[in-house]
Amino acid sequence: MLVLPPAGVRAADQDFGTWQWVSLEMYHHDKFTATLFNETRWRDNSTDFSLELVGPLFRYQAWSHTSFALGAYYLHVPRGFNLDDTNQAWLDVEMLNTWKPAEGYAFSVRTMFENRWLEDPHGMRQVSRHRFGLAYTCKDFGPLAKIYANDEVFLDWDSGEIRENRAIPLAVTLKVRDNINVDIFPMIRSTKGRDEWTNEYILGTHLVWKM
Secondary structure, X not given: OOOOOOOOOOEEEEEEEEXXXXXXXXXXXXXXXXXXXXXXXXXXXXXXXXXEEEEEEEEEEEEOOEEEEEEEEEEEEOOEOOEOOEEEEEEEEEEXXXXXXXXXXXXXXXXXXXXXXXXXXXXXXXXXXXXXXXXXXXXXXXXXXXXXXXXXXEEEOOOOXXXXXXXXXXXXXXXXXXXXXXXEEEEEEEEEOOOOEEEEEXXXXXXXXXX
8 A cells, every 4th residue: 555645735855765774683493583683774865874773673483474573773863954963762563464375475464563762852652564565485586586565554643644655666585695685675755744745765675694
């Protein structure tokens, strides 16, 4: 579900950015995994540093089709315009459901609740995220391991409004080694300000290393 700006409200100037994600799976035993996640964002045609996020993610595979996760992250956010940089802390609780209707195909629904503690302005925000995805696992395609697409909606509990949407229309997973994959994805990120939507076009990469 792609959330578009309401009728009569124009979209603000569009921007291009790049995001780099790194997931280091540090521990895996039976149904438990522990991963260190890092995210770096660039904006203004990928010339200006936008955000740095780092923290651990713990996942429990309760059933073959359902897992639960807990993540805790520290964020550093530069603000510019003679304003001091600010920091945030996030705590995420997640449920991921995956169904496989046919060989090679998967449909997933991820529901996440985020509690965000803000340094300046001081306060707290609650956001729920709802992502729907489709994926196809490739066989005998060389380094091409998977093709997927997804869309994620962000609901701000304070305002009761949808404030953000992230659409990935088509992405690929490349197998570098048996324990290393790289995702390459384009993203359309739409965020709502006071009275208009801003669109950002992002080229992202995600390195997943099972150590």
